[in-house]
Amino acid sequence: xxxxxxxxxxxxxxxxxxxxxxxxxxxxxxxxxxxxxxxxxxxxxxxxxxxxxxxxxxxxxxxxxxxxxxxxxxxxxxxxxxxxxxxxxxxxxxxxxxxxxxxxxxxxxxxxx
Amino acid sequence: xxxxxxxxxxxxxxxxxxxxxxxxxxxxxxxxxxxxxxxxxxxxxxxxxxxxxxxxxxxxxxxxxxxxxxxxxxxxxxxxxxxxxxxxxxxxxxxxxxxxxxxxxxxxxxx
Numbered sequence: 001x002x003x004x005x006x007x008x009x010x011x012x013x014x015x016x017x018x019x020x021x022x023x024x025x026x027x028x029x030x031x032x033x034x035x036x037x038x039x040x041x042x043x044x045x046x047x048x049x050x051x052x053x054x055x056x057x058x059x060x061x062x063x064x065x066x067x068x069x070x071x072x073x074x075x076x077x078x079x080x081x082x083x084x085x086x087x088x089x090x091x092x093x094x095x096x097x098x099x100x101x102x103x104x105x106x107x108x109x110x111x112x113x
Numbered sequence: 114x115x116x117x118x119x120x121x122x123x124x125x126x127x128x129x130x131x132x133x134x135x136x137x138x139x140x141x142x143x144x145x146x147x148x149x150x151x152x153x154x155x156x157x158x159x160x161x162x163x164x165x166x167x168x169x170x171x172x173x174x175x176x177x178x179x180x181x182x183x184x185x186x187x188x189x190x191x192x193x194x195x196x197x198x199x200x201x202x203x204x205x206x207x208x209x210x211x212x213x214x215x216x217x218x219x220x221x222x223x224x
């Protein structure tokens with residue numbers, strides 16, 4: 001009964017590189033949410049996806065960030081041309097249905113040098 | 114912009130003490146209030162989801178109440194233990210699926 005899995009747990013990138021963060025939801029869950037925790041701040045919503053669809057991306061920065069949740073495989077949060085301000089912990093959550101409990105993964109800590 | 118406030122920011126109690134913290138939220142467009150327990154280096158762990166005014170939920174020594182009309186929820190821990198030390202987060206679900214989190218109450222229980 002595996003929970004939400006995220007990898008890598010830690011990721012170091014240099015400015016200008018790309019970061020790819022993966023999230024495998026709990027078995028049977030088709031709703032995935034990404035949240036970000038910047039240093040000294042709380043968790044902030046980024047994007048909500050269902051299989052192959054972006055439902056709500058109101059929390060995503062307008063440039064360089066994208067997310068997908070393909071029919072097969074994990075959800076991917078992609079950050080292009082990373083900058084130091086992207087250094088944060090990125091958490092993924094999944095739920096069985098809309099509006100139900102969201103179960104969180106352990107997060108990916110991204111450090112941009 | 115919806116804002117969720119939690120107080121106090123941090124709390125230090127002795128083992129055996131009972132304690133409680135507050136989560137305040139705007140009562141318009143309310144759908145659900147979630148409580149999470151978050152230990153360092155672990156995933157936030159779902160404690161409760163409450164939707165109805167007057168809801169009370171209990172899990173072991175931890176319980177929560179909800180007042181949607183005045184926009185607050187209380188989390189209570191009876192007889193705190195060192196293993197209760199964690200950050201307790203509340204999150205509002207309004208008219209969308211995204212959760213709006215408070216900044217948490219950091220609880221430290223000393224033996």
